[in-house]
Amino acid sequence: MNAIAIGPLVFSAERFAAILGIGLFLLVAEIWALWRGRGAHISAWAFRAVAVGLLSARAGFVLANLESYRQAPLDVFAVWQGGFAPQVGIVGFAAVVLLSILRGAAVVRPLVVAALVGGLGFEVVGIVSGADTRGRLPEASxxxxxxxxxxxxxxxxxxxxxxxxxxxxxxxxxxxxxxxxxxxxxxxxxxxxxxxxxxxxxxxxxxxxxxxxxxxxxxxxxxxxxxxxxxxxxxxxxxxxxxxxxxxxxxxxxxxxxxxxxxxxxxxxxxxxxxxx
The missing domain is CATH 3.40.30.10 (Glutaredoxin)
Known part of the structure; x- marks a missing residue:
């Protein structure tokens, strides 16, 4: 199965890939910031991009499934149960990058590079776990x-x-x-x-x-x-x-x-x- 265990924690490969991708994005942005001597500035924009992206992805999923959440409204906050719209999250992330451009912040290059590295990490996990993500119905009775x-x-x-x-x-x-x-x-x-x-x-x-x-x-x-x-x-x-x-x-x-x-x-x-x- 496409699952990964870290100590007592068990993640689906898809969720682990997302966590790894976000972690790599923030790590690369931080390394770039330290290298260029603009730590607080780049780190702040990187954090904003991740926060807005995640909030947008969650909001997009909730809005697309309002009927289910009307029956269990508190599930909106149960993010560990899953429920994100990646495409909406990408739009939110891109909006933060666009805002940084409009404000003249010199952070576009580090954010783009960090995003590419994070995306690569996400894809690698998908490839590595790909052999286990497909199977067929059990033949046993x-x-x-x-x-x-x-x-x-x-x-x-x-x-x-x-x-x-x-x-x-x-x-x-x-x-x-x-x-x-x-x-x-x-x-x-x-x-x-x-x-x-x-x-x-x-x-x-x-x-x-x-x-x-x-x-x-x-x-x-x-x-x-x-x-x-x-x-x-x-x-x-x-x-x-x-x-x-x-x-x-x-x-x-x-x-x-x-x-x-x-x-x-x-x-x-x-x-x-x-x-x-």
């Missing part, structure tokens, strides 16, 4: 709570959201009721919640206490899917298109808006398996 076998790969032809979870995982417990609710809204996208390593009796008790329907729950007592997809932590939500190809991975708790946006993308891109060229 997993029992549901009644004991009947279910094979995810046999669901090709419809998009699928695969959530790996456990009842001892607080983020899993927090997000599951919301995810089940979203699953009920999208009739053309399947959801499966595959428990990792727990006994059926324990899972059933948990679902009863949480008042969650277990029809979409599968059992993975050997945590085979965590191994197959290289999941470094739970929860992990994997998105597959109608042809059974992995399209995205979200590591950690996911917000309603992020989940809805990802599922909407799968639904909009849905094509019959036979149409693949």
């Amino acid at each position: 997993f029992a549901d709570l009644s004991g009947a076998p279910v094979t995810p790969a046999e669901r090709e032809g419809r998009p699928l959201v695969l959530n790996l979870w456990a009842s001892w995982c607080p983020p899993c417990v927090r997000e599951m009721p919301m995810m089940v609710e979203v699953a009920e809204r999208f009739e053309t996208v399947d959801f499966l919640f595959v428990n990792q390593g727990e006994a059926p009796e324990h899972i059933s008790r948990f679902l009863r206490r949480a008042r969650i329907d277990g029809d979409l729950v599968l059992l993975d007592p050997q945590t085979a899917l965590m191994e197959q997809f290289g999941a470094l932590g739970l929860p992990a939500t994997i998105f597959f298109d109608a042809r059974g190809r992995m399209q995205a991975v979200h590591v950690g708790e996911i917000s309603r808006a992020e989940l809805t946006a990802r599922v909407q993308d799968l639904q909009d891109d849905q094509q019959p398996a036979g149409d693949e060229t």
Whole structure:
């Protein structure tokens, strides 16, 4: 899976690439500032560019998903759950660079160079993790709570959201009721919640206490899917298109808006398996 662990912290490759890119941008700007002797000036503009870019990216995503945030307004501040519009962020970043030009600040060159280095770092992480960001639906079968076998790969032809979870995982417990609710809204996208390593009796008790329907729950007592997809932590939500190809991975708790946006993308891109060229 496209995930990277640093001590107890687990990041998706996409999020880690963004953090690395921003870090490299600020580092290069600071080095340039020290080299040219204009530390405070260049550093201030670099910080403004990052701050405006991030705020713009977040605001763009929130505005594009207002319906989801109306249902959970506090999620606007839960940035760790994901939810940024990169294109809007780039516009915000570019606006700060343009402002520096209009004010005659001699910081355009260091900002551009720092941005190129940061962008290169972002792309390198994408290339390195690229082999792990694509996969297909699991071929193995997993029992549901009644004991009947279910094979995810046999669901090709419809998009699928695969959530790996456990009842001892607080983020899993927090997000599951919301995810089940979203699953009920999208009739053309399947959801499966595959428990990792727990006994059926324990899972059933948990679902009863949480008042969650277990029809979409599968059992993975050997945590085979965590191994197959290289999941470094739970929860992990994997998105597959109608042809059974992995399209995205979200590591950690996911917000309603992020989940809805990802599922909407799968639904909009849905094509019959036979149409693949």
